[in-house]
Amino acid sequence: MDWANDGLDADHMLISSYCDLVILDLSLPKIDGFEILARLRRRGSKVPVLILTARDAMESRVTGLDMGADDYLTKPFDLRELEARVRALIRRGQSGMGAQLKCGKLTLDTVGRQASLADVLIDFSARELCVLETLMLRAGKVVGKDLLGEQLSTSGEELSSNAIEVYVHRLRRKLDGGDVNIRTLRGLGYMLEKQ
Numbered sequence: 572m573d574w575a576n577d578g579l580d581a582d583h584m585l586i587s588s589y590c591d592l593v594i595l596d597l598s599l600p601k602i603d604g605f606e607i608l609a610r611l612r613r614r615g616s617k618v619p620v621l622i623l624t625a626r627d628a629m630e631s632r633v634t635g636l637d638m639g640a641d642d643y644l645t646k647p648f649d650l651r652e653l654e655a656r657v658r659a660l661i662r663r664g665q666s667g668m669g670a671q672l673k674c675g676k677l678t679l680d681t682v683g684r685q686a687s688l689a690d691v692l693i694d695f696s697a698r699e700l701c702v703l704e705t706l707m708l709r710a711g712k713v714v715g716k717d718l719l720g721e722q723l724s725t726s727g728e729e730l731s732s733n734a735i736e737v738y739v740h741r742l743r744r745k746l747d748g749g750d751v752n753i754r755t756l757r758g759l760g761y762m763l764e765k766q
Contacts, residue, residue: 573588577599577601577602578599578600578603579601579602580601581595581607582602582607583612585616585618586614587713589709589712589713589714589715589718590618591619591661592618592621592660593618593619593620593621595607595620595623595640596622596623596624597624597626597635598626600618604635605626605638606734608620608622611639612638612639618654619641619642619661620640620641620645621640621641621643621657622635622640622646623653624644624646625645625646626645627645641660642656642660644656654759663679665747672707672710673707674710674764675749675750675751676688676689676690676749677707686720688746689749693745693746695742695745698738699741699745700725701723702719702723702738702739702742703742705722706753706761706763707763709763710763711763711764712761712762713756713759713760713761714761714762715760716735716760718733720735721759723735739755739761748766750765751766
């Protein structure tokens with residue numbers, strides 16, 4: 572979970588990182604929540620947004636929802652209700668994802684667990700597919716090593732310190748000659764991008 576002290580920091584975070592859900596206060600310093608929401612939607616982001624605010628006027632609720640918020644909750648609230656709404660929005664977001672991901676000529680069938688480059692099937696291990704899917708879900712965005720590590724260690728087993736580098740190296744080798752590239756951003760992570 573990440574959080575920002577002000578609207579400017581929040582906007583920068585939403586540009587540079589991936590998130591499953593945004594909980595947005597409208598009364599942020601520097602840039603207010605409505606402007607952050609407008610910028611997010613102008614960039615084409617479909618991330619679910621829950622507005623959590625003290626502004627309980629009907630006009631604010633309607634404005635927020637019309638601008639692209641997925642839910643609106645006013646303070647004070649019961650934490651259990653917030654948790655339930657968050658779970659529902661994340662579920663809704665995940666069910667809306669297609670079974671096929673594309674970046675350039677690279678296609679990943681997330682149900683059949685197969686990937687192809689220019690319609691030629693490529694053989695990937697389960698862990699390579701896990702890294703590839705994580706990068707494809709966030710194509711054009713920085714994916715931190717910590718997130719890749721979380722995705723790879725879902726079974727609770729420890730990863731060696733260079734495991735992520737090894738999987739990224741293997742992916743690069745298998746994707747060589749295609750129209751996609753995995754770029755290393757030193758100190759930040761990796762980014763899958765179309766060349």
